[in-house]
Structure formats: C-alpha cells, structure tokens
Amino acid sequence: MNATEDHADPRAGAARVPGSSGPSHLDQLEAESIQIIRETVAECARPVLLYSIGKDSSALLHLVRKAFFPAPPPFPMLHIDTQWKFRDMYALRDRAARAAGMDLVVHVNPEGLAAGISPIVHGTARHTEVMKTQALRQALDLHGFDAAFGGARRDEEKSRAKERVVSVRLPGHRWDPRAQRPEFGTLFNMGRGPGETLRVFPLSDWTELDVWEYIAREGIEVVPLYFAAPRPVVERDGQWIVRDDERLPLRPGEAVQMRKVRFRSLGCFPFTGAIDSEADSLEAVLAEMRTTRRSERQGRLIDFDPASSMEQKKREGYF
Amino acid sequence: MAAAPAVGGGLVRVLACGSVDDGKSTLIGRLLYDAGAVPEDHLRTLAADSVRVGTRGGELDYALLLDGLAAEREQGITIDVAWRQFATPRRRFVIADAPGHEQYTRNMATGAAAADVAVLLVDARKGLLTQTLRHSRIAALFGVREVVLAVNKMDLVGLSQEVFERIAAEYGAFASRLGLVRVTAIPLAAADGDNVVVRSARMPWYPGPTLLERLETLEPADASHEGGFCLPVQWVNRPDADFRGYAGRVVRGRIRPGDAVRVLPGGRETRVARLVTLDGDLDEAGAGRSITLVTADEVDVGRGDVIVASAAPLEVADQFEATLLWLDDEPLLPGRQYDLKIGAQRVRASVNPLKHRIDVDTGGRLAAERLELNDLGVGELSLDRPVVFAPHTEQRELGRFILIDRQTQRTAAVGLLNFALRRARNIHWQAHRIDREVRARQKQQQPCVVWFTGLSGAGKSVIANLVEQRLVELGRHTYLLDGDNVRHGLNRDLGFTVQDRVENVRRVTEVATLMADAGLIVLVAMISPFRAERAQARERVTASGAAFMEVFVDTPLDVAEARDTKGLYARARRGELSNFTGVDSPYEAPASPELRLDGAAGTPQDAAERVVAAVLALRATGALP
Numbered sequence: 001m002n003a004t005e006d007h008a009d010p011r012a013g014a015a016r017v018p019g020s021s022g023p024s025h026l027d028q029l030e031a032e033s034i035q036i037i038r039e040t041v042a043e044c045a046r047p048v049l050l051y052s053i054g055k056d057s058s059a060l061l062h063l064v065r066k067a068f069f070p071a072p073p074p075f076p077m078l079h080i081d082t083q084w085k086f087r088d089m090y091a092l093r094d095r096a097a098r099a100a101g102m103d104l105v106v107h108v109n110p111e112g113l114a115a116g117i118s119p120i121v122h123g124t125a126r127h128t129e130v131m132k133t134q135a136l137r138q139a140l141d142l143h144g145f146d147a148a149f150g151g152a153r154r155d156e157e158k159s160r161a162k163e164r165v166v167s168v169r170l171p172g173h174r175w176d177p178r179a180q181r182p183e184f185g186t187l188f189n190m191g192r193g194p195g196e197t198l199r200v201f202p203l204s205d206w207t208e209l210d211v212w213e214y215i216a217r218e219g220i221e222v223v224p225l226y227f228a229a230p231r232p233v234v235e236r237d238g239q240w241i242v243r244d245d246e247r248l249p250l251r252p253g254e255a256v257q258m259r260k261v262r263f264r265s266l267g268c269f270p271f272t273g274a275i276d277s278e279a280d281s282l283e284a285v286l287a288e289m290r291t292t293r294r295s296e297r298q299g300r301l302i303d304f305d306p307a308s309s310m311e312q313k314k315r316e317g318y319f
Numbered sequence: 320m321a322a323a324p325a326v327g328g329g330l331v332r333v334l335a336c337g338s339v340d341d342g343k344s345t346l347i348g349r350l351l352y353d354a355g356a357v358p359e360d361h362l363r364t365l366a367a368d369s370v371r372v373g374t375r376g377g378e379l380d381y382a383l384l385l386d387g388l389a390a391e392r393e394q395g396i397t398i399d400v401a402w403r404q405f406a407t408p409r410r411r412f413v414i415a416d417a418p419g420h421e422q423y424t425r426n427m428a429t430g431a432a433a434a435d436v437a438v439l440l441v442d443a444r445k446g447l448l449t450q451t452l453r454h455s456r457i458a459a460l461f462g463v464r465e466v467v468l469a470v471n472k473m474d475l476v477g478l479s480q481e482v483f484e485r486i487a488a489e490y491g492a493f494a495s496r497l498g499l500v501r502v503t504a505i506p507l508a509a510a511d512g513d514n515v516v517v518r519s520a521r522m523p524w525y526p527g528p529t530l531l532e533r534l535e536t537l538e539p540a541d542a543s544h545e546g547g548f549c550l551p552v553q554w555v556n557r558p559d560a561d562f563r564g565y566a567g568r569v570v571r572g573r574i575r576p577g578d579a580v581r582v583l584p585g586g587r588e589t590r591v592a593r594l595v596t597l598d599g600d601l602d603e604a605g606a607g608r609s610i611t612l613v614t615a616d617e618v619d620v621g622r623g624d625v626i627v628a629s630a631a632p633l634e635v636a637d638q639f640e641a642t643l644l645w646l647d648d649e650p651l652l653p654g655r656q657y658d659l660k661i662g663a664q665r666v667r668a669s670v671n672p673l674k675h676r677i678d679v680d681t682g683g684r685l686a687a688e689r690l691e692l693n694d695l696g697v698g699e700l701s702l703d704r705p706v707v708f709a710p711h712t713e714q715r716e717l718g719r720f721i722l723i724d725r726q727t728q729r730t731a732a733v734g735l736l737n738f739a740l741r742r743a744r745n746i747h748w749q750a751h752r753i754d755r756e757v758r759a760r761q762k763q764q765q766p767c768v769v770w771f772t773g774l775s776g777a778g779k780s781v782i783a784n785l786v787e788q789r790l791v792e793l794g795r796h797t798y799l800l801d802g803d804n805v806r807h808g809l810n811r812d813l814g815f816t817v818q819d820r821v822e823n824v825r826r827v828t829e830v831a832t833l834m835a836d837a838g839l840i841v842l843v844a845m846i847s848p849f850r851a852e853r854a855q856a857r858e859r860v861t862a863s864g865a866a867f868m869e870v871f872v873d874t875p876l877d878v879a880e881a882r883d884t885k886g887l888y889a890r891a892r893r894g895e896l897s898n899f900t901g902v903d904s905p906y907e908a909p910a911s912p913e914l915r916l917d918g919a920a921g922t923p924q925d926a927a928e929r930v931v932a933a934v935l936a937l938r939a940t941g942a943l944p
Contacts, residue, residue: 023607025330025411034609035568038553042622042663067566069597069611071558154402161401177399181730182425182646184432184461186568187660187721191728205330205413207404295358 026214033060033202034067035186036165037149040200041067041074043190044147047200049102050136051077053089054266055222056151056203058096059211062220063202064149065100072101078139078148081108082131084119084268086244088223096221107139120249124271137173140197147190147198155207156296165204171195208264208296209289216282226285228262228277239273264296331539333414334430334458337440338450342471346440346509347403347416348381350531353516356405357384375510400426409535424679424693427454428644428733431461432719435539438467438530443476443506446486447493453679455497457695460642460735462715465501466494467533473522474508480524503533547631548572548580549717551662551707552624556611564595564611565620567663570716572628573605574612579629582620583707588629590615623664625707625717633717636739637705642677643670644695647724647731651690652821656855657731659702661720667703667858668722674698688818690732699740711735726851755864758838762796765937766835768860769930771844772853772909773872774901775887776879778918778926782872783844785927790840790934798834800827802845815898824852828859835865840934848900850907866937870930871909874918876901 023031040047049064051057064073077097097104109117112130119127140148154161164180166188172195181189190198203211215222225242233240234254240261241248248270250256261274262285279288337343351357357365365383373380401416415430417423431437437458441451455466468490476482487504494502505514506525513519516531528536549571556564574580578591593613594601604610612626620626627633645651651670659668676687677695690696711718722732759766769786771779780801787799802823806813810826813819824847834841847853853869860867879901880888891899898904909915914933916926 023329023605025406028330028607031568031607031609035553038566038609039663042554066597067609068554068556070562070564070595071556155404161403162399180399182429182733184429184719184721184733185715187432187662187716187719187733189660189721189723189728189730191658191723193728196728205402205404207406209406210411292358295360 026210026217029206029210030063030066030214032186032205033063036188036200036202037064037067039186039188040147040149040166040190040198044192044198046143046145047075047147047149048105048140048143048145049073049075049077049149050151051079051093051096051104052151052266053079053085053093053096053223054151055211055215055226056153058092058220058222059206059214060149060151060203061096061100062214062218076103076105078105078107078143078145080132080135080139081106082127082135082268083108083113084127084131084247084270086223086225086242086266086269088225089266092221092223105139105143107135107142109135109138118247119268119270120247124268127268140173145197146192147200149200149202151203152201153203153206153208153211163201163204165201166190167199167201168192169197169199173197209286212282212286212289216286223266225263225266227282228260228280228284230258230260231274232256233259233261233274240275241271242269242274244269330411330413331436331534331537332434333412333534334417334427334434334437334463335414335440336417336427336430336437336454336458337469337471338442338445338448338454342442342509343416343440344382344384345380346438346469346471346507346515346530347414348384349509349512349515350414351384351403351405352379352381353512354405354407354531381510400429407531407535412534423450423454424457424644424695425646427457428461431458431463432715432733434458434463436465436467436534436537437463438469438534440469440471441486441490443470443472443479443482443486447489449680451490452493455494455499456679456682457644459497459499460695461733462711462719464499465537465539466499466503467530468502468504469507469509469530470504471507471509473506473513474511478506478508478522480522483525501537503527503537505530505533546571546714547628548574548578548626549628549631549633549714550574550610550612550626551664551716552620552622552626553663554622555620562613563617564613565624565626566609566611567626568609569604569606570662571606571714572631573603574610574628575603576600580614580626581629581632582618583625583627583633584635584705585619585624586632587618589618623662625662625664627707633707633709634739635705635707637702638740639700639702639708640674640697640737640740641670641700641720641734642695642697642737643690643722643732643734645690645692645732647727647729648692649724649727649731650692650817651694651696651732652818653689653698654818654822654825655851656725656858657722658725659700659706659720659722661706661708661736662716664706666706669701670698671701672699688816697737700734700736708736708739710738725854755836755838758836762838764795764838764840765866766838766840767866767868767934767937768831768835768841768843768856769868769870769934770831770847770853770856771842771870771872772847772912773874773918774876774879774906775846775899776882776884777872777874778916778923779844779846779872781923782870782916782926782930783842785923786930786934787842789927789931793931793935795840795934796838797840797842799842799844800831800834802827802843802847805830805845815896815904817898817904820848820898821852824849824856828852828856831856832860832863832865835860836863846900846906848904848906850909853909868914868933869909869912870914870916871912872916872918872926873908878919 109131117130164183232243234256262277263274279285335347368383369380370377403414405412417426417430470483470486483506491502506522507514514529550567550569552565552567554566556566576591581588592615594604595611653671653673654669656667656669659666674697675684678685709717718736720734721730724731771783773779783799787797790797810823813823831841831843857867890896891902900906
C-alpha cells in the first residue's frame with residue numbers, strides 16, 4: 001500500500017482536516033515553495049543552497065529534496081562557517097548533506113581567519129561583517145553561483161516583509177530596495193544583468209509556526225539545541241548565553257550555571273540567547289509556539305543595533 | 320508568533336488597498352494586534368516608536384508596525400508592498416499591503432495577482448473617491464473576484480447607518496459594472512477596533528460579520544478546480560536512463576495514473592503512468608499541487624510544454640490581443656522586441672500596433688503611441704513561436720505573462736492575454752523550393768548583412784559606398800540600403816521620434832533580411848542609435864540563416880559636427896531640427912561590434928578595405944571569422 005492511501009499517515013502530503021475541502025495551508029505552502037525551487041534551477045546556470053543548519057535551512061533542504069525526487073538536488077549546499085557555531089550544528093551539517101546526496105561546500109573567510117577575527121575580541125558587528133557578510137560574497141564569487149537559495153521568511157523582521165521571493169543583487173552583491181522587480185504571483189523574472197545574482201527565498205510566506213508544524217509533519221531532523229535541556233549558561237546583557245566551549249571568557253562577576261533552556265533561533269553561540277523552557281520534544285515546542293508572546297529573533301543580539309540594522313546589513317550583502 | 324494554529328481552510332491571500340489616509344496601515348496593524356499576532360517585544364518597540372514618531376499623540380500607532388524600510392519611516396510614506404502573515408484557529412492568512420502613494424498601480428497589480436480577496440478601504444467622511452474606483456478596476460483586471468468594502472472612520476460621521484448604507488449601495492453599483500459581484504460592506508472604526516475582530520457595541524444597527532469573521536468564512540472564488548487537467552512543465556527530471564519525469568505545478572483540474580493526456584504545443588498523446596513523490600507514489604493529484612509525472616510512453620517533453628487532459632486541450636497561438644501594465648522607466652515602443660514569459664514558456668514578443676491606453680480612473684480609451692511607466696494599455700502582441708494559453712479571465716496562470724527588457728533584464732510589463740487573433744491560426748509559411756542556399760550558390764558568395772552604425776556625418780555612407788564598389792569589382796552581388804534614401808520611399812511616413820526610429824530600423828531589418836535571403840551581400844548604412852534595435856536586427860538576420868556583421872563607424876561627436884557635410888548639426892543647434900542624434904537624442908554605442916572603424920583617423924579607403932576583407936573571409940557556414 002502506498003502512503004497516500006493511508007490517511008492516518010500525516011506525511012502523505014495531502015493531509016486533510018476533517019470538515020475542510022481543500023488542501024491544508026502547509027500543503028499549499030509546500031507546493032508553492034517547490035515551484036519556486038524548480039523554477040530557479042530551470043532558469044539559472046549555477047544555483048546553490050545556502051545552508052545555515054538552523055530549522056529553516058532544514059525545512060528548506062527537505063523541500064529541495066522533494067522538488068527533485070528521485071534525483072538528488074542538482075546543485076550543492078554552501079555553509080558559511082564563522083567558526084563559532086555550536087558543535088551540535090557541525091555534526092548535523094555533515095549528516096544532512098550526505099543524506100541528501102548533495103555536495104557540501106564549506107567556506108571560511110581566509111583573511112578573517114588569518115587576522116584571527118573573533119566576536120569576543122572584535123565584537124559581534126565586526127565578526128558578522130567579516131566572517132558572514134564578506135565570506136558569503138567571497139564564496140559566491142569564488143564558485144560563480146548565480147542564484148542562492150536562503151531560508152529567510154517575511155515574518156522574521158520588518159524590512160524582510162518587503163523582500164521579494166526572487167531578490168536581485170546588483171554587481172558587488174548590493175541590495176537596493178528601489179531596484180527590486182515587481183512580482184506577480186508565481187510568475188518570476190529570473191533574468192540577470194551583467195554581474196547580477198539572485199537570492200531566492202522559497203519560505204517567504206511561511207511563519208515560524210508553519211516551519212515547526214512542517215518539521216513535525218515531515219519528520220525532519222533538526223539540531224537538538226531547539227529542544228530544552230540542562231545546559232551551562234551565563235547571564236549576559238539580559239540573555240542566557242550557552243557556553244558551548246572554553247573560548248567564551250567569563251566577565252567579572254559572571255558564573256556558569258546549569259539551566260533548562262532551548263533556542264528559537266540559532267546563530268553563533270557567543271551572541272545567541274537561549275530561553276528558559278521546558279519544551280524538550282517536538283510536541284512541547286509546538287505547544288510553546290502556540291502560546292508564546294515573544295518574537296523569534298529576541299535572542300539575536302545582532303538585531304539590536306540601531307533601527308533598520310537588518311536593512312543596513314542586507315544592503316551590504318548580508319543574506 | 321502568538322497566533323493559534325490554523326486547523327484547516329487552507330491559506331487565503333488578502334490584498335489590502337485604499338487611498339492615502341484612509342487608515343489602511345492602522346486597520347492591518349489593528350487586525351494583527353487583535354488577532355494576537357504581534358509579539359510582546361515588537362509591541363515594546365511599537366510603544367517607543369509611537370511616542371517618538373507616532374501620529375496618535377503617544378498612543379499606540381498601529382501603522383508603525385508596518386513601515387519596514389528606513390526611507391519609509393523617514394519620509395512617513397509607504398513605498399513597497401509589504402507581506403504579512405497571521406493565523407487564526409480557522410485560517411492562515413497572507414496580507415499584501417499595497418500602498419496608495421507611489422507606484423500605486425504597480426503595487427496594486429502585484430498584490431492583486433496573488434489575492435483571493437481585496438479589502439478596499441474607504442473613509443466614511445469622503446465616500447468613494449477616484450482612487451477607490453481606480454483600485455477596484457486594477458484589482459478586478461488582475462483577477463480579484465471578491466471584495467470586502469471596509470467603510471472606515473465611522474466614528475467621525477457619528478456612526479451613521481445612513482452614511483454607511485449610501486456608500487455601500489454606491490459601491491455595489493460600480494463594482495457590478497466591473498464584474499465584481501461578491502462584495503461585502505462592513506462599517507469600521509479601525510483605530511478603536513470596532514468591527515475589526517470584535518463586534519462594535521456602538522453600531523448595533525449593523526448585523527453582519529466583522530472583518531475577520533468575513534475573511535475567515537469566505538470561500539475563495541477558485542476557478543482552478545474547474546476545467547480539465549493542466550500541468551505546465553517546469554523541469555524534466557532525468558537522473559539516469561531509467562527515469563524520466565515531468566515536474567511542475569498543477570494549475571487546473573485533477574489527474575490520476577491511467578488518465579489520457581496530450582502534450583502541447585506538439586499534440587502527442589499518451590497516458591499517465593505514475594505520480595512520483597518522496598513519500599511514495601500518489602493515486603491522485605489536484606490543482607495547486609507540485610508533482611512529478613511519468614508518462615506511459617516515451618514522448619519528447621521539454622520545459623515550457625504543457626501536459627493537459629486529452630479531452631480538454633488548450634489553445635495554441637502566436638498573435639493575441641493583450642492588456643499591458645507598463646512597469647519600466649523605459650517606455651514601451653511598438654515594434655521593439657522583448658522576452659515574454661508565460662508559465663514556463665519563454666519566447667520573443669513585440670507589441671504592434673499599440674491600440675490604445677486605458678484611463679484607469681474612468682476605464683475610457685485614450686490614443687497612445689507608447690506606454691510610459693504605470694500606463695495601462697491594449698495592443699496586439701506577436702510572438703516568434705506559438706504558446707499554449709487560456710484567456711486570463713478563464714485561468715490566471717495561463718493567461719498572464721511578463722515582458723522582460725532584453726538589455727537590462729528588468730520586468731518591463733505585466734500583461735493579460737485577452738484572446739488569440741484569428742489570423743494567427745490561418746497564416747502559414749510558404750515553403751520555397753529554391754532557398755537561400757541555392758540562390759547563394761548560384762551567386763557564388765556568402766550572403767550577409769553588414770550593418771554600419773554611427774553618428775550623422777560619421778562617414779557611414781561614404782565607407783559603405785566604397786565597400787560596395789570594391790565588392791562589385793570583385794564580382795560579388797550587393798545592395799546598399801542607405802538610411803537617408805529609404806526615408807524617401809519605404810519609410811517616408813516616419814519621423815525622428817524614438818518610436819519612429821524603432822520602426823524605421825525594424826522595416827530596414829526586414830528588407831535586409833529578404834535581400835540576404837535572395838543571396839545578396841546587403842550593406843546597411845543608418846544611424847540606428849539604439850542598441851536594442853541593432854540587437855534585434857542581428858537576431859532577425861542570423862535567425863534567417865544569414866551572417867550579420869556590425870560595423871561601428873566611431874567618429875567623435877565634435878569631429879562629425881565639425882564636418883557637418885549636410886549642414887544638419889548647425890540646424891539642430893539652432894533648434895530647427897529636433898530629436899537629432901548626438902544633440903538632443905541619444906546614441907548608444909555598440910559594446911562589441913565585429914568591426915570598429917576609427918572615423919577620425921585614417922582614410923575612408925583604408926576603412927573600406929578592412930570591411931571588404933571581413934566580408935570575403937565569411938565562411939560558407941555563415942559564421943564570422
């Protein structure tokens with residue numbers, strides 16, 4: 001018996017809610033994302049999946065696999081390694097690439113590495129600029145990628161709400177909000193002028209809750225850091241910072257304590273805040289998501305630069 | 320997000336539109352807030368922003384939840400369409416917030432193209448405005464079938480039932496003329512929340528649903544389930560010799576293994592063998608689903624083909640009447656070629672003639688020679704290959720296209736196919752027995768078009784004449800088409816405006832192509848100032864099988880003007896001639912011509928010898944040396 005005949009199997013894709021006539025919102029979002037992914041691959045010479053190992057990347061990778069099954073996705077994955085990700089993240093990265101049958105390209109900014117750029121010494125802004133923004137530009141240029149898939153969603157942040165699904169980057173990877181093309185439904189112009197590249201966001205219309213519901217429905221593996229567990233933390237700037245390795249020096253008066261925490265959003269460990277939580281399973285995380293009154297990026301310290309800092313970073317080539 | 324999960328009813332896309340100051344941002348902000356979709360930390364930012372830059376005397380200014388770009392907050396305007404997501408226990412929503420200020424037509428079309436329903440705001444004090452009618456017209460044109468008329472600021476008209484009912488009746492009459500039959504009018508006071516999510520205690524005379532209740536219960540007028548199966552093929556999935564699947568998203572109908580299908584535009588028939596997914600094969604797939612379809616027989620299917628139910632084939636045509644919304648700073652020029660994308664099909668297209676412009680306010684027709692940014696118009700569209708389509712009123716995905724500027728790759732227009740022109744189906748190419756090759760062999764030469772471009776007075780005609788003399792001495796068969804001379808006959812009806820120049824080059828291109836087809840070496844000497852038309856000439860000629868050689872006679876403006884052999888620069892400078900290239904009309908120099916001749920140095924004889932050598936070096940394949 002194949003899966004679709006078994007309506008008890010939520011992974012059948014056509015899961016229907018009793019009393020509703022059409023496909024569920026997850027079915028619609030999935031179909032639209034797959035359409036966007038296939039269109040990009042058909043129209044671009046050298047696409048790449050920008051993979052950050054977070055939950056959105058995991059959902060996106062799953063959609064990419066579905067779009068091309070039974071073939072493996074016909075493009076590589078790219079991880080911009082800032083060297084300060086959680087250890088659990090590196091482990092999942094290598095496993096996920098193998099499972100998908102995709103080539104994994106890991107890029108570290110060699111100049112940043114040589115200069116020993118560290119968030120502890122140089123601050124988060126400088127570290128992000130050198131090891132993330134500059135590194136991404138380097139990697140795209142080095143491999144000649146003309147379209148990069150990203151897992152950004154419009155509900156994450158105000159300036160993202162106006163981002164296109166297919167976002168044109170000018171030569172030098174600059175983002176000019178005024179130069180973006182109007183989009184009409186799923187009819188996308190993927191044309192590229194000289195030196196232009198595309199960022200493609202198949203999860204644009206998804207919310208954080210949609211992503212979690214999809215992860216649960218499809219049985220997608222995510223980093224265990226999303227689930228609550230006792231972890232060594234220090235309190236810093238009003239956030240719980242998990243001390244993932246010894247590179248995080250303690251400030252005067254700081255003490256490491258064990259607390260049951262989890263992450264809603266994962267960045268580099270020295271500046272990603274964890275939240276107090278008892279949600280140690282997918283069901284518990286979903287339940288927490290449905291009642292929380294806090295936004296997802298509350299733990300991302302890089303957002304708390306002056307207003308419109310995300311917009312500013314995007315203009316410079318941040319994803 | 321604090322929103323409760325959607326448990327069914329799928330995803331509904333809402334377009335929110337209204338005139339300036341109708342309170343649209345406030346309404347959406349309020350909707351998100353009351354639906355619990357604004358997280359606490361965003362509320363804290365909102366409270367601080369409301370005190371700093373708010374317009375409600377320090378009280379929560381919900382509009383500030385929406386203005387995302389720095390330029391917007393600084394200028395206090397909304398530039399771009401913003402997309403908001405929220406969910407209620409009954410439904411998941413995506414709201415397109417289309418600003419009414421700048422670029423309203425473009426933004427409205429963007430939002431409408433994806434929307435199931437439009438929420439149209441009206442200020443109760445002002446009633447229906449020109450903008451209200453304009454927004455409705457664009458929404459209806461781009462496929463919105465259902466409208467919620469939100470009559471806002473009821474508190475400022477004394478919560479008057481009479482005012483509300485008058486506006487609702489007036490709008491209902493207008494909407495039905497546009498074919499918008501599903502209209503719900505709701506009285507609101509968005510800033511205070513009346514009838515947004517919670518029923519207003521102040522307007523007991525209104526018995527109908529709140530805005531959210533209406534959005535949660537409406538049935539999207541979805542035509543995609545009606546009609547036969549239709550799958551535009553996006554991607555041919557062929558990992559190895561054993562598997563060949565056709566990937567795409569079903570835009571209409573349903574399909575099951577065993578169903579008979581036809582592949583358009585070719586028309587070959589086969590059956591569906593499998594519907595393949597990562598989770599196992601499907602035994603049925605319906606509209607909206609992204610699938611991979613395997614056919615029973617080996618048929619040749621490529622990207623852009625459309626697989627349809629055998630019993631319900633679609634039309635195929637290459638000439639249409641189309642409605643266009645122009646989106647680029649560069650205007651539409653009749654006759655210029657653009658790339659056209661419809662579904663996964665991509666072809667070349669030009670608009671000729673442009674029939675009229677549409678007055679967005681009244682729907683009336685206006686005479687037009689071109690379309691400028693944000694203009695709406697109707698014209699005849701010619702494609703270089705037939706496409707599979709359905710009129711846009713029947714099927715959005717198969718009746719809607721974009722035009723892409725071939726130089727900049729910008730989206731130049733969005734368009735709607737109204738119907739195929741009859742003649743497209745009836746005119747067929749006559750096959751000739753004596754073809755270009757035969758005629759070329761007879762003349763023992765390689766036919767080609769040598770295109771001389773440059774400023775007036777650059778020396779194009781002088782050099783082209785020398786080239787022709789030399790080729791005839793060598794026994795070749797030639798013809799010189801001179802830009803000045805064709806204007807006395809073939810193009811005597813054309814002037815020097817941009818659109819006339821485009822048409823001038825187009826006609827000369829066609830004549831040159833015919834002459835090359837006759838086996839001649841054709842020399843064209845004309846200013847041809849625009850890159851796009853020269854590129855078009857190149858493609859037209861090479862597509863016909865002849866070689867094309869662009870010769871840039873590169874003479875600086877000051878040199879050409881100093882020569883002024885025809886006295887034209889002097890007249891242009893005195894203002895007696897307008898649209899003169901180099902003076903008040905641009906010249907776009909070729910980026911990579913086959914030959915660049917320095918018109919300021921060397922003799923015309925030397926220049927001519929270089930051209931002759933290049934022509935004689937053309938190989939029989941038609942390839943350039």
